[in-house]
Amino acid sequence: MARVRARTHDIDKAAGVLRNGGLVALPTETVYGLGANAEDPAAVSRIFQVKGRPASHPLIVHISSAEHLDDWVQDVPATARLLAEHFWPGPLTLVLRRGRRVPLEATGGLETVAVRVPDHPVALALLSAFGGGVTAPSANRFGSVSPTTADDVRAELGDAVDFVLDGGACQVGVESTIVDATGEIPTILRPGGVTHEDLEAVLGCPLAVPETSHIRVPGQHPSHYAPRAQVVLVEPEKVVAEAKVAQELGHRVGVFLPAAYADAEVEAHAVVAVPGSMGAYARGLYGFLRELDRQGCDLIIASLPAEEGLGLAIANRLRRAAGPRTIV
Ligand code: AMP
Ligand code: MG
Numbered sequence: 478m479a480r481v482r483a484r485t486h487d488i489d490k491a492a493g494v495l496r497n498g499g500l501v502a503l504p505t506e507t508v509y510g511l512g513a514n515a516e517d518p519a520a521v522s523r524i525f526q527v528k529g530r531p532a533s534h535p536l537i538v539h540i541s542s543a544e545h546l547d548d549w550v551q552d553v554p555a556t557a558r559l560l561a562e563h564f565w566p567g568p569l570t571l572v573l574r575r576g577r578r579v580p581l582e583a584t585g586g587l588e589t590v591a592v593r594v595p596d597h598p599v600a601l602a603l604l605s606a607f608g609g610g611v612t613a614p615s616a617n618r619f620g621s622v623s624p625t626t627a628d629d630v631r632a633e634l635g636d637a638v639d640f641v642l643d644g645g646a647c648q649v650g651v652e653s654t655i656v657d658a659t660g661e662i663p664t665i666l667r668p669g670g671v672t673h674e675d676l677e678a679v680l681g682c683p684l685a686v687p688e689t690s691h692i693r694v695p696g697q698h699p700s701h702y703a704p705r706a707q708v709v710l711v712e713p714e715k716v717v718a719e720a721k722v723a724q725e726l727g728h729r730v731g732v733f734l735p736a737a738y739a740d741a742e743v744e745a746h747a748v749v750a751v752p753g754s755m756g757a758y759a760r761g762l763y764g765f766l767r768e769l770d771r772q773g774c775d776l777i778i779a780s781l782p783a784e785e786g787l788g789l790a791i792a793n794r795l796r797r798a799a800g801p802r803t804i805v
Pocket of ligand 2: 614615623
């Protein structure tokens with residue numbers, strides 16, 4: 478469980494900021510969010526301004542319990558209820574038909590809305606004290622690495638956010654799994670903290686794997702989650718050799734050293750030992766990218782983990798971190 482630093486006093490203060498149309502950075506088990514009252518269009522619009530995020534990219538509405546789902550959405554299929562019951566609170570976001578309470582500002586103009594119950598004591602305390610829904614994307618500038626500590630948020634957004642709730646380091650470390658649950662058979666739109674194997678086990682049917690599907694998802698473009706340094710992906714067995722070549726060419730190279738090569742001699746400016754456990758890797762991923770930026774690396778050489786379990790979400794984020802830096 479995450480270390481809880483925020484006190485009752487902070488929670489009440491944060492709820493007051495939300496009521497007055499302000500922005501609160503809040504801890505969740507996935508990453509830190511930049512939250513606003515979901516029913517206040519002006520506050521929601523400020524999120525887009527602060528992040529520099531295109532207004533067409535929909536946000537996730539965070540609620541305190543699955544019991545409140547019907548306040549925010551309409552026409553909930555039985556499969557969606559099953560998933561909510563099974564995985565909430567947790568890193569699963571359900572896309573459903575928008576209820577009237579949700580302004581179009583929060584959905585990027587779509588008639589669907591993304592909803593989830595976060596599994597973090599501070600987030601849940603805030604949602605209960607506030608009483609409404611909190612719409613929150615990750616608390617970083619658009620396209621950059623998501624924050625997983627309160628210090629990351631302060632470093633990235635500073636005074637642009639009215640209040641930062643500190644709930645310690647995020648325990649999952651990558652964003653939620655987003656599932657389009659509007660139809661009878663749900664579709665994964667973005668891999669994340671709940672694995673597709675877990676979803677299939679609960680649903681009892683196979684699901685399409687997002688990396689290979691052609692479904693267009695608003696707000697998912699090739700360059701995202703990117704550090705300042707350029708990220709280059711190579712086969713795991715080539716990481717050490719490629720780092721040496723790049724270092725000799727004059728780059729300040731950061732290396733994500735795969736666990737299988739932990740004993741290798743590496744010539745690089747900075748080396749991150751990639752954890753063998755996918756849970757630990759996911760938890761550390763964004764911190765590693767930030768750390769290599771802090772150390773002044775201009776190039777990061779990494780490889781993809783096996784794309785199963787949490788490895789699928791990690792690979793998705795690494796691909797986007799390495800993606801072309803144009804908006805499509
Ligand atoms: P984040 O970018 O981490 O804040 O997560 C929000 C993401 O959820 C967006 O970038 C979209 O990809 C996805 N999302 C939110 N609402 C919807 C929706 N109504 N339909 C499809 N995807 C959505
Ligand atoms: Mg984000």
